[in-house]
Structures are given as structure tokens and as C-alpha cells.
Amino acid sequence: MDAINDFFAVLSSDTCRILDLLMRLVINTAFTILIARAFYFPKARRRDFFFTYVLVGFCIFMLIHLMGDAKIKTGIAMGLFAIFCIMRYRTESVPIREMTYLFLIISLSAINGLAWAADISPKHPEFAGPLLTSMGELILTDGVFVLGVWIAEQNKLVKSLSSKYIKYDKIDLIKPSMRKELIEDLKARTGLDITSVSIGSIDFLKDMALIKIYYNTDEEDEAVQKMPKEYT
Numbered sequence: 001m002d003a004i005n006d007f008f009a010v011l012s013s014d015t016c017r018i019l020d021l022l023m024r025l026v027i028n029t030a031f032t033i034l035i036a037r038a039f040y041f042p043k044a045r046r047r048d049f050f051f052t053y054v055l056v057g058f059c060i061f062m063l064i065h066l067m068g069d070a071k072i073k074t075g076i077a078m079g080l081f082a083i084f085c086i087m088r089y090r091t092e093s094v095p096i097r098e099m100t101y102l103f104l105i106i107s108l109s110a111i112n113g114l115a116w117a118a119d120i121s122p123k124h125p126e127f128a129g130p131l132l133t134s135m136g137e138l139i140l141t142d143g144v145f146v147l148g149v150w151i152a153e154q155n156k157l158v159k160s161l162s163s164k165y166i167k168y169d170k171i172d173l174i175k176p177s178m179r180k181e182l183i184e185d186l187k188a189r190t191g192l193d194i195t196s197v198s199i200g201s202i203d204f205l206k207d208m209a210l211i212k213i214y215y216n217t218d219e220e221d222e223a224v225q226k227m228p229k230e231y232t
Contacts, residue, residue: 021065023135024061024065024112024113024115024135024138025058025061025062025065027112027135027138027139027142028057028058028061028108028109028112028113028142029054029057029058029061031108031142031143031145031146032053032054032057032058032105032108032109033054034146035053035101035104035105035108035145035146035149036049036050036053036054036101036105037050039149039150039153040053040097040101043153044097044098046098049098049101052102053101053102053105056102056105056106056109057105057106057108057109058109060105060106060109060110060113061109061110061112061113062113063113064109064110064113064114065112065113065114104145104149107145108142108145111138111141111142112138112142115137115138161195161214161215161216161217162214162215162217163212163213163214163215164212164213164215165200165210165211165212166186166190166210166211166212166213167208167209167210167211168186168208168209168210168211169207169208170182170185171202171204171207171208171209173185174199174202174209174211179197182197183196183197186211186213190213190215192213192215192217193215193216193217194213194214194215195214195215195216196213196214197211197212197213197214198211198212198214199211200212
């Protein structure tokens with residue numbers, strides 16, 4: 001760090017500001033791409049959201065960094081941050097996992113943008129601010145974000161519980177006393193690790209029942225939240 005301080009000491013104030021901006025922008029962009037590419041994209045395979053995360057991270061960083069440079073209070077910047085956190089796209093319903101990653105990228109970019117240049121301020125007092133953060137601390141903080149995402153994405157911590165609707169033909173097994181036999185039959189016919197079932201509508205004329213099954217899976221299936229309209 002002494003070498004960095006000595007390097008910035010021989011530069012003018014404007015040059016230091018430009019270099020500080022570029023260094024923090026590179027750090028923020030690198031960690032944003034790392035999180036989006038290494039953790040989000042391999043499971044979701046959504047290039048549109050990957051594109052969104054990279055550009056949102058870039059925009060939030062530039063906006064908050066320049067706002068902080070203009071001496072706007074941190075509370076105003078965090079108020080803007082809160083607006084972006086509750087932002088929803090009107091074109092489609094954004095899944096919870098995608099919204100969580102969006103919140104993560106905004107948080108990461110806001111921290112990188114609000115941090116002041118502790119490596120420069122000893123030689124340039126005009127850089128002094130209330131949130132002094134060195135490059136090492138910034139990289140460590142971003143690394144903690146990455147570690148947190150890696151831990152949360154580990155399938156060994158918890159199993160994913162998904163659900164599906166099934167039109168079932170053996171209505172003699174839907175009785176509460178036959179629940180164990182029903183689950184075993186569904187396991188044999190679907191090959192899924194079913195943990196429980198719930199019985200929906202029953203059609204005795206067609207010998208058919210609508211069943212919602214709950215099963216363990218390592219895949220990222222979208223859970224069914226409500227009964228399909230055509231079956232209600």
C-alpha cells in the first residue's frame with residue numbers, strides 16, 4: 001500500500017480522481033461479472049439477466065460514485081438505492097432468484113461507489129471523506145460477497161423442494177388411509193423423490209384426480225404456486 005500512496009502522491013488531484021474512478025470501476029465490474037457468470041448463469045442460462053446485471057452494476061456504480069463526488073449526502077444516495085431495489089420490470093414477472101441477484105449486484109455497486117479513496121487521501125487532503133476505504137478493504141469486501149454467494153449456492157446445504165400437478169387415474173389410492181401406497185405408486189411412476197402429496201379436485205366420471213406432489217430435487221425447478229385455472 002505504501003507504493004500506491006507514493007504513486008498517487010506525485011500525481012495531480014484530477015489525475016488521482018480519474019485513476020481512482022477507473023480502478024474502482026474495474027474492481028466493481030470484475031466482481032459483478034464473476035458473480036453473474038460463475039454463479040447465476042450456469043444454472044439459469046438467462047443471457048438477458050446476465051446482460052442486465054452487468055449494465056445495472058455499471059450504472060449504479062457510476063451514478064452513486066459521481067453523486068458522492070458532488071458531496072451529496074449518503075442518505076440521499078441510499079434512498080436512490082432503495083428505489084432501485086424495489087424496481088420491477090413491467091414486461092414480465094421477475095423470479096425471486098433473479099431479483100435476489102439484482103439486489104446483490106446493486107448492493108455491491110453501491111458499496112464500491114460510496115467508498116472514498118483512503119489510499120489517496122493521506123497525500124491529497126481534498127479526498128478525505130466520512131467513508132475512507134482502501135483498495136485492499138474494497139477487494140476484501142467484494143470477496144466476502146462472492147464467498148456468501150458461493151455458500152448459498154451449495155446444494156449440499158439444503159435440498160430444493162419443488163412441486164408439480166399430476167392428473168392421477170388410480171382414485172382408489174387417494175383415501176387418507178392409502179396415502180403411503182399413493183406416494184409409493186407415484187414414486188415408481190415418476191421416478192421422483194416425493195415427500196408429500198395434496199389431493200385437489202376429483203372426477204369420478206373419468207376416474208381422475210388432480211394431485212399436487214412435493215419432491216426433493218437438485219435442479220432449479222420453478223415451484224408451482226397456485227392451482228391452474230383450467231383445473232379449478
